[in-house]
Amino acid sequence: MIIDANFFLELFFHQLGLWWVVIPSIFLGLIVGGIPGFSAANTIIVLLPFTFLMEVEVGLVFMIALYCSSRLGAGIPAILVNIPGTAGAAATPLDGYPMAKQGFGQRALSISFVSSILGGLLTTVIALITMPWLARVGFYMHSVEMVVVMLFGISLIASVATKDTIKGLIAGFVGLMIGSIGADHVYATPRGTMGFLELYDGVPLIPALVGLFAISEAFMVIESGSFLSKDRVQQVQNASWAETFYGVRLTLRRWFHVGWTSLIGLVIGVIPGAGAAIASFVAYQQSRTFSKTPEAYGKGHIEGLIAPEAANNGVTAGTLIPLMVLGIPGGATAAIMMVVMQYQGVPTGPGLFTERPDLGYGVFMAMFVTYLLMSFTILPMSRYMSRVTLVSTVYMSPIIIAFTLVGSFVPREYMFDMYLAFGFGVLGYIARKTGYHVAAILIGVILGPLLEQYMLRALKMSGGDATVLFSSTLGNFLWAILVATLILPSWLNKKKAKSEQ
Amino acid sequence: MTKLTMKRRSFIKTGAAAAGGLMIGGGLATPALASYPDRNIDVIIPTREGGGADRLFRAFTSLWKNHMNTNFEPGFFPGASGRVGYEVYMGKYKPDAYSLIFGNMGPEVLNWAVKAPSFNIDDYIYFNRVDTDPGCVFVGAESKFKTIDDIVSEGKKRALNVGTSRLAHPASIGILALGEHTGAKFNLVPLSGGKNTVAGAVTLEMDFCVLTSGSVIKAADACRTMLVFNDKNVAGEKLDNAPTMNDYFGTKLPAMFSARAFGIHKAAVDAHPDRFEMLQKTGKKAFDDPGFKDAFLKSKGFWPYANYGGVKECAEFKSAMLEMGERFKPLLTGK
Amino acid sequence: MSEKKTQKNIKPNVLGEMIIPLFGILFTSYYFFTIIDSPWTAQVNAFIVGSILFLICTLFFIRKFHAVRLNRAVCMLKYDRLLPAMRTRQTGFIILTIGYLLFVELLGYTLATIIFLFSSMSLLDSGRKMATKFALSIIMAGVGYVVFILLFETRLPEGFIEKTLQEGLK
Known part of the structure; x- marks a missing residue:
C-alpha cells in the first residue's frame, strides 16, 4: 500500500462515511464525560461486549469518538456549575466558571468547544505527521524530567492565589499532604490512612474533585439563590446566537495560543502514564506566565480557559501514539483499546503500520473526523446548555449533591468514597468561607502523588542520591525553564513598575 | 463470541444487601439445604473490573455455572494490592460456601508475608487453580543486553535498575533469587503496574524489567525475554525461547507464578465438606469442558498458561510463596 | 456603643x-x-x-x-x-446531606434520593411549590435509577424500591 496524499484523502472520506457511528458516540461521550465518576474508559469497559461484536474498524471509531467527546463533555459542567467531570478538566473552571457567573456561560462554552476542537484537530494532524519521532519522547522523558514537569504544574499553587499568597501556599501544601496519603510507592508502607484500607492506594481523585469543587459550591450558592446576579440573569435570557459566534471569533483570533497550549498537551500525552490533569495544569501555568495580563487569570480570562481545554484535547492524540507506534498504552482508555485490538487480532506497535496501515493511520483520521463533526454538532448546543445557570439553586444544589455523591461512588463502588466526597465538600466549604483557594488544594491532591512517585523512582534508581535530579541534560534544561518562568514575570513586573515611575 | 453476552455484568442482584458499601452475602443466608446451591454464589474479585482476573473469571464461570447449576455473581473490591478484597471476604461474608474469592495466589500471598492481614492466613483455602503465568526477565527491543549472561555480568560490575510492577511480586522474588545465586546486584524499582513496567523497559529508563510473562507476550515485538522463572518455558517462541532459571543456572527456585485460583473460608470447608467437594468436582469438570478453551482464548488468555490445580497444588504454592516472602522480607519491606 | x-x-x-x-x-x-x-x-x-x-x-x-x-x-x-454568613438554611442543608449519607444504605438509593431532594428543596425554598418539588424529586431519582442502576449496573445500595422494580422487570 502506498502512503501518499491520495491514501489519506481516501481514508478521510472513508472515516467520514462512518458518521453514523461517530455522531451517536459523540453524544454518549458528552454525557459520560459530564457526569463525574464516569469516563470514556469505564464506559468502554461496560460496552466492551458491543465493541467486540462490531467490526474492528467500527469498534475503534466508536471508541475514538467516545474518547474525544468525553474530554469535551467534562468541560461543560466545569464551566457552568464548577463541576469538572474528570481530573483532566480540573483546570477548566479556574476561568470558565467565573465567566459563566458573569453571565457569559454561552460564550465560555463556545470558547471551550472551539479551543478543544481546534486543539484536537491540530494535534491530530501533527501526530499523524510526526508519529515516529513523537513516540521517542518517552525515551527521553524519564522520572527525573517528569519531576520537573510536575513542578511546573504544582507551581500553579502560588499563582492561583494572587490575593493572598501565604493562604494560597497553605491551601496548596495541605493539598500536597492529603495527596501523600496512601502506601509508599516503593515498600508499600501505609501512611496517614487513619486505618482505612480504602485509602491504601491514595486519595481517590473523583471524590476529591467532586467534594472540593461541586459539593462545596452547592453549599455556597444556596446563599444567593441563583448562580447569577439579577442583571446577569437578564443577560443570559437575552443572549442570542451572536454570543456563540462571538466566542468562536474570540478563540479564532487567539489561534496561536490554542496552537501552542495544545502542543503542550500532545507532548505530555505521549509520555506513558502522565495524563490530562498534569497537561492542563502545565498549559494553564505556562499560559499565565507568558500572558500580558496575568492578574486577570482566575477572573474569567479567555486564555485561561483556552489553555487547559486545548491542552487536554491535545493529550487525546498524544496517549494513542505510544500504543500505535511502540505497543505500550499511554493511558487507561488506550489500554482498553489495546485489549479490543488484540481481541480482534490487530497488532499494536510497529507491526500495525506495516500490516494494517488503514487502521494505524485510520485511528488518527477517525479522531480528525470526530473533531470535525463535533464542530457542527456540539457548538450549536452551547446556547441551550448555558441556560442551566438560570435554574434556581433551590433545585440545582440538592440535585448537584445527589448526583455528584453517586458519581464519587461509581469508580470503585465504595460507600466510603461518598463519605470522603462529603468530607472534601466540607473542607472546600470551610476553605471558601475563610478565603482559601480550593483549586490550590486540588492541585496538591492531584499532582502531589504523581510528583512523589516520579521523585521516589528517580531516588530509588540512584540509591537515594538526590543529585540525580540534576543529572540529565534535558532535565537541567527543564529546570532552567522552570526557574525562568517562576522568576521572569516578577522581574519583568518590577522592571515595568520602575520604568513607569 | 456469543458467550460474551450483550449484558456484560450478568449478575442478578437478588438478595445482595449492601452494608458499609460492602456486600454481605451471608446476610440472607438460609439454613443448610439439601439442594446446594439454591441461590447464586458471590465471588469477591480483589481487583478492578475489566482487568485480567475479571476476564478469566467470566471465562471460567461461563462453564462452571452449568456444572454447578447456579450463577456466580462477581463483586469487585480493588485496592491495596488485593488486601481490601480479602479483608472484605474474610470479615464480612458468612462461611457457608455461598461466597468465594477469586484471587491471585502469587502476589497476594506475598503480601501477607510482607504485612500480615487482620485475619489468620490459614483461615482460607485455595482450590480450583485456573492458570499459572510465570514471571520472566525481559528488556526493551532497543536494549543493549542480548542474553541473560550479559545482564548478569553487567550486574556484577554495577547495580542494575530493574523495573517491576511492585516489590511483593513473584517476578521480583525471582530476580532477587537470581542476584543471590550469581552475585549480581539488582536494584528493584517498583513502577506500579504491568503497563508501566513494560513502558519502563521499552523506553530504556530501566536496565531491564521483570513481570508476569503473559503481559510480556502481549507486548509482542516491543520486548525481548531473557529468562523465565518456571521449570519449563511453556510459551516457547512467544517468549523468545528464553531459558528457565533452574535449567540455566542450576537453581531450585519454586515456580514464580501469578496463579489465579478460587479461595474459600476454611470454616465453610469444615462445616460443609459436601459443598466443598461439589465445588471442587464441578470446577475440575468446567476446566476439562471442551468449551473452556474457547472461552479462555476469547478472554485473551494464553492457552498454554491454563493450568488446573487442586487443593494440594494450591497449598504447596501458597506455602512456597510464604517461605520466599519471608526469606526476602528485608528487601521487600526496606526494614 | x-x-x-x-x-x-x-x-x-x-x-x-x-x-x-x-x-x-x-x-x-x-x-x-x-x-x-x-x-x-x-x-x-x-x-x-x-x-x-x-x-x-x-x-x-x-x-x-x-x-x-x-x-x-x-x-x-x-x-x-x-464562618462568615453561615445561615440556618445552609446548616440545615448540610445536616440533610449527612442524613442522606447515613440513610442511603438503609432505604436504598432511590427512596433516599427522593426524600433528600424533596426535603432539601423544601428547606431551601421555605415550603413553596411543593407539588413541583415532589414531582421533580421523583423524576430526578428516577433518572438516577435508570442511569446508575439499570444502565451502568452500579452497586448502589438497594432498598424497597429497587427490589420491587427488579421483581417487576423480571
Whole structure:
C-alpha cells in the first residue's frame, strides 16, 4: 500500500462515511464525560461486549469518538456549575466558571468547544505527521524530567492565589499532604490512612474533585439563590446566537495560543502514564506566565480557559501514539483499546503500520473526523446548555449533591468514597468561607502523588542520591525553564513598575 | 463470541444487601439445604473490573455455572494490592460456601508475608487453580543486553535498575533469587503496574524489567525475554525461547507464578465438606469442558498458561510463596 | 456603643481563617506519627512537604496574632462569626446531606434520593411549590435509577424500591 496524499484523502472520506457511528458516540461521550465518576474508559469497559461484536474498524471509531467527546463533555459542567467531570478538566473552571457567573456561560462554552476542537484537530494532524519521532519522547522523558514537569504544574499553587499568597501556599501544601496519603510507592508502607484500607492506594481523585469543587459550591450558592446576579440573569435570557459566534471569533483570533497550549498537551500525552490533569495544569501555568495580563487569570480570562481545554484535547492524540507506534498504552482508555485490538487480532506497535496501515493511520483520521463533526454538532448546543445557570439553586444544589455523591461512588463502588466526597465538600466549604483557594488544594491532591512517585523512582534508581535530579541534560534544561518562568514575570513586573515611575 | 453476552455484568442482584458499601452475602443466608446451591454464589474479585482476573473469571464461570447449576455473581473490591478484597471476604461474608474469592495466589500471598492481614492466613483455602503465568526477565527491543549472561555480568560490575510492577511480586522474588545465586546486584524499582513496567523497559529508563510473562507476550515485538522463572518455558517462541532459571543456572527456585485460583473460608470447608467437594468436582469438570478453551482464548488468555490445580497444588504454592516472602522480607519491606 | 459594636463586627475573625492551617498541622503531625518507623522512601516526601507547611503556618499565625494585637482583627469563638454568613438554611442543608449519607444504605438509593431532594428543596425554598418539588424529586431519582442502576449496573445500595422494580422487570 502506498502512503501518499491520495491514501489519506481516501481514508478521510472513508472515516467520514462512518458518521453514523461517530455522531451517536459523540453524544454518549458528552454525557459520560459530564457526569463525574464516569469516563470514556469505564464506559468502554461496560460496552466492551458491543465493541467486540462490531467490526474492528467500527469498534475503534466508536471508541475514538467516545474518547474525544468525553474530554469535551467534562468541560461543560466545569464551566457552568464548577463541576469538572474528570481530573483532566480540573483546570477548566479556574476561568470558565467565573465567566459563566458573569453571565457569559454561552460564550465560555463556545470558547471551550472551539479551543478543544481546534486543539484536537491540530494535534491530530501533527501526530499523524510526526508519529515516529513523537513516540521517542518517552525515551527521553524519564522520572527525573517528569519531576520537573510536575513542578511546573504544582507551581500553579502560588499563582492561583494572587490575593493572598501565604493562604494560597497553605491551601496548596495541605493539598500536597492529603495527596501523600496512601502506601509508599516503593515498600508499600501505609501512611496517614487513619486505618482505612480504602485509602491504601491514595486519595481517590473523583471524590476529591467532586467534594472540593461541586459539593462545596452547592453549599455556597444556596446563599444567593441563583448562580447569577439579577442583571446577569437578564443577560443570559437575552443572549442570542451572536454570543456563540462571538466566542468562536474570540478563540479564532487567539489561534496561536490554542496552537501552542495544545502542543503542550500532545507532548505530555505521549509520555506513558502522565495524563490530562498534569497537561492542563502545565498549559494553564505556562499560559499565565507568558500572558500580558496575568492578574486577570482566575477572573474569567479567555486564555485561561483556552489553555487547559486545548491542552487536554491535545493529550487525546498524544496517549494513542505510544500504543500505535511502540505497543505500550499511554493511558487507561488506550489500554482498553489495546485489549479490543488484540481481541480482534490487530497488532499494536510497529507491526500495525506495516500490516494494517488503514487502521494505524485510520485511528488518527477517525479522531480528525470526530473533531470535525463535533464542530457542527456540539457548538450549536452551547446556547441551550448555558441556560442551566438560570435554574434556581433551590433545585440545582440538592440535585448537584445527589448526583455528584453517586458519581464519587461509581469508580470503585465504595460507600466510603461518598463519605470522603462529603468530607472534601466540607473542607472546600470551610476553605471558601475563610478565603482559601480550593483549586490550590486540588492541585496538591492531584499532582502531589504523581510528583512523589516520579521523585521516589528517580531516588530509588540512584540509591537515594538526590543529585540525580540534576543529572540529565534535558532535565537541567527543564529546570532552567522552570526557574525562568517562576522568576521572569516578577522581574519583568518590577522592571515595568520602575520604568513607569 | 456469543458467550460474551450483550449484558456484560450478568449478575442478578437478588438478595445482595449492601452494608458499609460492602456486600454481605451471608446476610440472607438460609439454613443448610439439601439442594446446594439454591441461590447464586458471590465471588469477591480483589481487583478492578475489566482487568485480567475479571476476564478469566467470566471465562471460567461461563462453564462452571452449568456444572454447578447456579450463577456466580462477581463483586469487585480493588485496592491495596488485593488486601481490601480479602479483608472484605474474610470479615464480612458468612462461611457457608455461598461466597468465594477469586484471587491471585502469587502476589497476594506475598503480601501477607510482607504485612500480615487482620485475619489468620490459614483461615482460607485455595482450590480450583485456573492458570499459572510465570514471571520472566525481559528488556526493551532497543536494549543493549542480548542474553541473560550479559545482564548478569553487567550486574556484577554495577547495580542494575530493574523495573517491576511492585516489590511483593513473584517476578521480583525471582530476580532477587537470581542476584543471590550469581552475585549480581539488582536494584528493584517498583513502577506500579504491568503497563508501566513494560513502558519502563521499552523506553530504556530501566536496565531491564521483570513481570508476569503473559503481559510480556502481549507486548509482542516491543520486548525481548531473557529468562523465565518456571521449570519449563511453556510459551516457547512467544517468549523468545528464553531459558528457565533452574535449567540455566542450576537453581531450585519454586515456580514464580501469578496463579489465579478460587479461595474459600476454611470454616465453610469444615462445616460443609459436601459443598466443598461439589465445588471442587464441578470446577475440575468446567476446566476439562471442551468449551473452556474457547472461552479462555476469547478472554485473551494464553492457552498454554491454563493450568488446573487442586487443593494440594494450591497449598504447596501458597506455602512456597510464604517461605520466599519471608526469606526476602528485608528487601521487600526496606526494614 | 452600637457604632462601636458594628465596627467590631466588620473586623475579620482570625479564628475562622485558622481552621484550615490548624487542620493542616494536626493532619501533618498525625501523618508524621504514622511514618516514624518507616523506610526512607515513605518519609522523604512527607518530611519535605510537611516541614514547609509547618513553616508557612507558623508565619501565618504570627501575622494573624500581630493583626489581633494591633486591633485590626478579632479572635472569637462564636459559631456565626467563625464562618462568615453561615445561615440556618445552609446548616440545615448540610445536616440533610449527612442524613442522606447515613440513610442511603438503609432505604436504598432511590427512596433516599427522593426524600433528600424533596426535603432539601423544601428547606431551601421555605415550603413553596411543593407539588413541583415532589414531582421533580421523583423524576430526578428516577433518572438516577435508570442511569446508575439499570444502565451502568452500579452497586448502589438497594432498598424497597429497587427490589420491587427488579421483581417487576423480571
